[in-house]
Amino acid sequence: MLIMKIPAEIQDYKSKLLFGLSVRQTFSIAGAVLVGVPIGVCGRGHISEDVLPWLVILAVMPFFGFGFFQYKGMRFEEWLRAIVNMWFTPQVRVYEDANDIFGTLHEELIAQLIAQQRTEVDE
Numbered sequence: 001m002l003i004m005k006i007p008a009e010i011q012d013y014k015s016k017l018l019f020g021l022s023v024r025q026t027f028s029i030a031g032a033v034l035v036g037v038p039i040g041v042c043g044r045g046h047i048s049e050d051v052l053p054w055l056v057i058l059a060v061m062p063f064f065g066f067g068f069f070q071y072k073g074m075r076f077e078e079w080l081r082a083i084v085n086m087w088f089t090p091q092v093r094v095y096e097d098a099n100d101i102f103g104t105l106h107e108e109l110i111a112q113l114i115a116q117q118r119t120e121v122d123e
Contacts, residue, residue, distance in 0.1 A: 028067025036060040 017023045036056045043052050062076075069076040 025067040028063045031066075032060040032063035035063065 015022065017026045021029070036059060039059055040052065040056050043055065047055065065076040067076075069079070071079050074082065
């Protein structure tokens with residue numbers, strides 16, 4: 001099988017759809033507009049002018065996060081899943097001592113006892 005290494009800058013290539021934005025970013029902007037504009041227009045007479053912009057921002061933020069947010073190579077939904085798993089699933093921590101002197105001594109003693117028993121049986 002033939003294996004070729006691909007340089008990192010080629011692997012990071014993303015196709016552009018509109019105005020230098022990727023398909024994911026373009027759809028996230030379209031979704032933000034489809035959600036934000038009706039909230040802003042319909043809420044104009046019913047919600048205070050101080051609260052309405054914050055409501056629109058909070059409604060639109062997940063769409064922009066979906067399109068533009070990246071943290072350590074994770075996209076927004078992968079990052080959100082990791083955060084939810086960290087907060088709401090039980091964490092199992094395993095303690096392992098690399099410098100366990102007594103454990104290694106115990107194992108060596110057992111190995112010596114087994115070797116002695118084998119030599120006694122052979123005699």
